[in-house]
Amino acid sequence: MSLGGSDVIIPIMGITGCGKSTFISKLLREETDIVGHNLSSRTSGIDFFPLEYEDGRRIFLLDTPGFDDTFRSDADILKEIAFVLAQTYRKKINVAGIVYMHRITDNRISGTSLRNLTVLKSLCGESAFPRIVLVSSMWDLLAEEPKLHEEATTRELELRSTNEFWGSLCRGGSQVARWTGDEHSTLGVIDHIMTTYEATDNEVLKIQKELVDQGKCLEETEAGKAINQILEEAKSRHREDIQNVSTSRQMALENGDTLLAQEMENDLDRVRKELRNIQRSQVKMKINMDTLVQEKTTEYDRLLKEVRREQHNISLAVQQYRVEQQRVLRERQENETALTEARVFSERSRCDLRENAVKVSREEAARLAIERKNLDEVDEELQQQFEEEQTLLEERREELEKRLRRDRRKELIKKNSIPFLTLLAGLGVTIGGGILINPAMIGAGSGMIVSGAQKLDFDRKKKNKEENEETKLNLDEVD
Ligand SMILES: Nc1nc2c(ncn2[C@@H]2O[C@H](COP(=O)(O)OP(=O)(O)OP(=O)(O)O)[C@@H](O)[C@H]2O)c(=O)[nH]1
Ligand SMILES: [Mg+2]
Numbered sequence: 001m002s003l004g005g006s007d008v009i010i011p012i013m014g015i016t017g018c019g020k021s022t023f024i025s026k027l028l029r030e031e032t033d034i035v036g037h038n039l040s041s042r043t044s045g046i047d048f049f050p051l052e053y054e055d056g057r058r059i060f061l062l063d064t065p066g067f068d069d070t071f072r073s074d075a076d077i078l079k080e081i082a083f084v085l086a087q088t089y090r091k092k093i094n095v096a097g098i099v100y101m102h103r104i105t106d107n108r109i110s111g112t113s114l115r116n117l118t119v120l121k122s123l124c125g126e127s128a129f130p131r132i133v134l135v136s137s138m139w140d141l142l143a144e145e146p147k148l149h150e151e152a153t154t155r156e157l158e159l160r161s162t163n164e165f166w167g168s169l170c171r172g173g174s175q176v177a178r179w180t181g182d183e184h185s186t187l188g189v190i191d192h193i194m195t196t197y198e199a200t201d202n203e204v205l206k207i208q209k210e211l212v213d214q215g216k217c218l219e220e221t222e223a224g225k226a227i228n229q230i231l232e233e234a235k236s237r238h239r240e241d242i243q244n245v246s247t248s249r250q251m252a253l254e255n256g257d258t259l260l261a262q263e264m265e266n267d268l269d270r271v272r273k274e275l276r277n278i279q280r281s282q283v284k285m286k287i288n289m290d291t292l293v294q295e296k297t298t299e300y301d302r303l304l305k306e307v308r309r310e311q312h313n314i315s316l317a318v319q320q321y322r323v324e325q326q327r328v329l330r331e332r333q334e335n336e337t338a339l340t341e342a343r344v345f346s347e348r349s350r351c352d353l354r355e356n357a358v359k360v361s362r363e364e365a366a367r368l369a370i371e372r373k374n375l376d377e378v379d380e381e382l383q384q385q386f387e388e389e390q391t392l393l394e395e396r397r398e399e400l401e402k403r404l405r406r407d408r409r410k411e412l413i414k415k416n417s418i419p420f421l422t423l424l425a426g427l428g429v430t431i432g433g434g435i436l437i438n439p440a441m442i443g444a445g446s447g448m449i450v451s452g453a454q455k456l457d458f459d460r461k462k463k464n465k466e467e468n469e470e471t472k473l474n475l476d477e478v479d
Contacts, residue, residue, distance in 0.1 A: 006057040008094050010193055011081070013120060014101035015066040015112050019137035023101065023179065024049050024061050026186040028409065045303075046084055050416035053194060059096065060420055067119050067227075068112040074227050075281035078119070082207055082218055083296040085123075086289060087424055089208040097131045097193030098124065101179070102159070104136040104152045109165055115230055117165065122222035125206025129172030130196065133189055134159075140181040211289045218292065219285040228285065231278050238275045242268060297426035304421040311414040314407050321404040328397045332390060339386045346379050 012020045028049065047063040064081055067074045085095065100120055102113065124132060136156060142149040159166045160176060170176065175192065179185050210221040218224045249264035287295070353368050353375075360368065 005092070007060065008057070008096035008194075008197065009060045009062055009084075009088055010096050010099060010190065011062040011064055011085075012099045012101065013064050013066070013116070014099075015068050015103075015110075015116050018066070018101040018103050019179070019181075020066075020099075020101055021047075021063055022181070023099065023135070023137070023186055023189075024063055026181070026183045027051055027061070027190070028413070046080055048417045048420045049413060050420065051190075058416075059190070059194070060093075066112070067116045073277065073281045073284075074115075074119075074230065075284045078223055078227050079218065079284065079287070079292065079296075081123070082211060082221070082223065083292050084424065085205060085208050086211040087293065087296075087426075089204060089212050091423055093423075094197070094202050095128075095131065095205055095208075096197040097133060098128075099133050099135050099189060099193070101135045101137055103138050104156060104178075105138040105141060105148075107155075109159070114164065117169075118226050118230075119223055121169065122226040123205060123207045125209075125222065126172050128203045128205050129169050129174050130200070131193075131203055131205075132169055132174040133177050133193060134166050134169060134174055135177045135179045135189055137179050137181065139178050211292075215289065217286055217288045219282070219287075224285050228282060231282055235275060235278050238271050238278070241271050242275070245271070293426065296424070300421055300425040301427070304418065304425045304427075307414050307417060307421055311411060311418070314411045314414065318404060318407050318411060321400050321407065325397060325400045325404065328393050328400065332393050332397075335386055335389055335393070339382065342382050343379070346375050349375055 012023060014020055045065065049061040049063065051059045051061060053059050062084065065072060065077050067077055088095075098120070100117075106113070120132070121129075136152075136159075139149075139152070142152055156176070156178075160170050161167055166174070166176065175196075177189055177192070179189065207221050207223050210216045211218070219228055245264050245267050249261050249268065252258075252261040252264060350372060353372050357365050357368050
């Protein structure tokens, strides 16, 4: 199994909850558990979703955490993204494009959104702006609300015309797209990225050049500087807070208000802790490519083992579902046989009764008629029982079928992530631009036989397009 050459990556970026995982899940078609439904950030590391493009090459969609992640600092996230981008660049896997998502329903551009945009711009560099598609989500929520829809359109215009939002990106060649939340719309974005990628020379992202070609430390890269500036601003705010709260605490002590003074002491502890975290984050970015590779390859090696274990467990579950499904089918078959036998038996009894009825006295005939009626009742009851049981078994079979499909999809995703994880774990060997998985490290595990990734159904996209012009992707050329 080789990886590299014509395979490409497409990072999906944006703040927490903007719809990155949902966007990806539309291409996977089956329900997966990658989408978060609460406030805490669901995607905490980078996840990889391999898909097959129409010409057979693989596209790895990278589900990234936003720079506002609930569990990880901005520096940690930058390290993660920088490493993946640098490592794939070293292995000659190109970035076909970047999807940057934004919730159009947000009434104003939050500080977090601005922070993400700033990092995006510095990460890509101006020459890669044409590789970016700015995708707004949540339009489906406005479909029935003309007034809200109009407001959103105005916001979209504002985003495109304001330099610090999307303005500079659009002028630099980034495209704007409305995402209607369905597979067709999602395919439109990917198709656009791939078409642009094929029509233009490969464009290396700024951070890839800085880390790999120029040997810069993470903190010296433009994205590192952007994060550092954000951290410096946060530090000055914290220092100011410490000064103000310390003064107030002193006054509270002088007034003998020990309770208030204690509360302020707690506040001070909290702010000092945050300040220390920021300082630690800054230290984390004083890292060059070699150290970054050392640190991250160890992490990815661990992740690789975990994914392979998970894949193995899913395989076991799939096998169990299959066995259970066979059992259900067998039971249905047995029920049918039992019913057929019962019918043959009762038909035979009915025949006997009919024959006897001709020869017997009137009293006896009346008794036989009652027997026949009893037989009919038993038959009916059997039929009813049979139908009930078959319905239950059919429901169970459908449930198993659903689980089987879901788990097989999960298994495939895991399986197809393995070559990518292997590359990130530093186990890939570059030969002639391709990556060979190191067989000694991988062993003969079932996980390494990578079957075809999910094929992107562009035919379906074309068909949908003809059928439903309303969901047409709004990919505007911006001059
Ligand atoms: N109606 C609607 N809901 C959406 C859309 N995009 C995302 N959502 C919902 O918004 C929530 C968050 O979506 P996610 O896809 O988990 O967001 P994310 O960007 O991956 O978030 P993180 O992993 O935390 O960074 C989920 O409940 C989604 O169902 C959209 O276009 N329309
Ligand atoms: Mg997510």
